Amino acid sequence: MTGRGSHPWGAALAVAAISLLLAACAPGPAEEDSERVVGRFQHALADGDLFEACDQLTDHLKDSLAREDGDTCPESLAELRLSGLGRPQRSRVFTTSAIVTVRGGGDAFLDETPSGWRISAAGCTRSGDRYDCRLED
Amino acid sequence: MRRFVRENSLALAFLALFLAAVVAQAIAGHAEFNNDQADHGGSPISFWRYVVSSSYGVAVMENWQSEYLQFTLFILLTVFLVQRGSPESKEVGKEGTESDAAQRVGPHATEHSPRWARDRGLRRRIYENSLLMVMGAAWVGTWVAQAFTGVVEYNAERLDHLSEPVSVGQYVGTAAFWERTLQNWQSEFLAVGSMAILAVYLRQRGSPESKPVGAPHDATGVEG
Structure with missing residues (x-):
């Protein structure tokens, strides 16, 4: 019998709760x-790659992107003239979807694909509850 | 061991049914999640990742909270409300928390009464409401868990439509949260209400949830 105030389950629960919070x-x-x-993506845009x-x-x-006007993906991307100057600031992940805020604007939406995280929309600016994206499928 | 199983067969049977159903739900939910991922060009996720995901969490929690609410309300309302003829109800005229003598508490407790029922102070107050308190806490806890897991799934859908994610506080004010909640509540209320009424006129021989087969329709609080 363990005395009051030194219950091992209490300590374990507190450690577990703090660990979960962290x-x-x-x-x-x-x-x-x-x-x-x-x-x-931003580096590649800035480098022109x-x-x-x-x-x-x-x-x-x-x-x-490739379907539009029969251009290749890099050709379509070049026409959009997206800035690659902003750096990712904060990512919020919801299971297999994510939104990454980019410093200076141009936020990006991502999906988890068999090849890893990939961008499904970029160059996005918040307009009320929704985002207007220069690059989206 | 055999005696233990026999004396606890009802709880053990429901524990086994629960485990089988919750595992089967995880298997079906995982398959459905990955089907949806494939349709959208997304990555399939492992079974264990699905089990700890908010998608599975909200599917489990929204049902748990409604079940615990059902029992919490049933325990509370049957203190004060009656249904003539129902084995689920006290007799008409016994509404309320009843006398100490009827409840065998304090000086009316017997030597076989639980220790806290013999107490005259706070411990007795806690013990005489302990079933309601634990069921109520389970309801609130699972409802809060539904909100915290549901907001993740809700936000994943919002990102698909290029919308700003919401906080859990904003989520509990959405129609989506309340639709999830109320679709479960209404089914629980219907099931309990219909049980209270149907048991007035219908019988199941051998079940304590029913009156004895030959009991009159207006006999209240009688279990078979």
Whole structure:
């Protein structure tokens, strides 16, 4: 029999609760991975490496870009003249979907695909409850 | 061991049914989740990732909260309300928390009464409401869990439509949260209400949830 105030279950529960709280507040691997993809996309745009930028998009978005006017994905991307200056600031992940806020504007939406996180919409600006995106499928 | 199983067969049977159903729900839910992912070009997720996901969490929690609400309300309302002829009800005229003598508490407790029922202070107050308190806490806890898991699934859908995610506080004010909640509540209220009425006129021989087969329709609070 354990005395009052030193119950081992109480201590274990407190440790578990604090761990859960810290885990909930800390960015997880999904947040970091999605931010990294947006970072690569922004770097590629800034460097003019549009093939690399296209690699960060979902297949669906790449296909829809390639369909427009028969251009390739890099050609369609070039016409959009997206700025690659902003850096990813914060990622919010909801199971297999994510939104990454980009410093200076141009937020991105991502889906988790068999190849990892990929961008499904980019160059997005919030307009009320919704986002207007320059690049979306 | 055999004696233990026999004396606890009802709880054990429901525990086994619960485990089988909750695992089967996870298997079906995982398959459905991945079908939906495939339709949208998304990545399939592992079974264990699905089990700890908010998609599975909200599907489980929205049903748990309504079940615990059902029993919480049933325990509370049957203190004050009656249904003539129902084995689920007290006799008409016995509405309320009843006397200490009828409840065998304090000086009226017997040597076999639970220790806290013999107490005259706070412990007795807690114990005489303990069933309602635990069921009520389970309801509130699972309802809060439904909100925290539901908002994740809701936000995933919002991102599909390029909409800003909402906080859990905003989510509980949405029609989506209340539709999920009320669709479960209405079915529970219907089931309990129909049980209270049908048991007035219908019987199941051998079940304590029914009156004895030969009991008159207006006999209240009689269990078979």
